[in-house]
Amino acid sequence: xxxxxxxxxxxxxxxxxxxxxxxxxxxxxxxxxxxxxxxxxxxxxxxxxxxxxxxxxxxxxxxxxxxxxxxxxxxxxxxxxxxxxxxxxxxxxxxxxxxxxxxxxxxxxxxxxxxxxxxxxxxxxxxxxxxxxxxxxxxxxxxxxxxxxxxxxxxxxxxxxxxxxxxxxx
Numbered sequence: 001x002x003x004x005x006x007x008x009x010x011x012x013x014x015x016x017x018x019x020x021x022x023x024x025x026x027x028x029x030x031x032x033x034x035x036x037x038x039x040x041x042x043x044x045x046x047x048x049x050x051x052x053x054x055x056x057x058x059x060x061x062x063x064x065x066x067x068x069x070x071x072x073x074x075x076x077x078x079x080x081x082x083x084x085x086x087x088x089x090x091x092x093x094x095x096x097x098x099x100x101x102x103x104x105x106x107x108x109x110x111x112x113x114x115x116x117x118x119x120x121x122x123x124x125x126x127x128x129x130x131x132x133x134x135x136x137x138x139x140x141x142x143x144x145x146x147x148x149x150x151x152x153x154x155x156x157x158x159x160x161x162x163x164x165x166x167x168x169x170x
């Protein structure tokens with residue numbers, strides 16, 4: 001079987017899971033569904049041979065899992081240290097190649113420390129960095145996916161605000 005086709009299949013599955021996750025009004029449900037999104041991304045980028053993207057998504061997977069149980073600054077600093085070390089050790093060829101790691105750092109702060117509007121803004125910021133990276137990498141699917149993520153976050157934000165107004169959000 002063609003590795004490229006399998007990789008793109010995992011990319012499509014990642015997109016579906018990611019968009020579904022980001023449209024959730026509950027931050028906890030968003031995080032839980034995001035684990036499957038990150039797993040599919042890990043497999044996709046592994047099959048495509050994009051090491052920094054694999055590492056950024058491994059960091060993202062672990063970060064989400066930990067953030068379900070802790071909101072400690074300790075974990076923010078641990079994940080940031082791993083992200084910075086990864087960026088230095090990978091010896092990237094350009095600044096744009098490091099954007100997935102920068103997105104990882106923003107998303108770490110977002111998942112561990114932010115709530116409400118700041119949480120959604122953090123998610124959007126991370127996706128914007130991925131869009132820029134994907135434009136540079138020529139990943140049209142990635143551009144569409146991350147643009148869709150931004151729209152999904154905005155939809156989820158709207159739904160959360162609406163639920164809050166109607167006292168329906170747990």
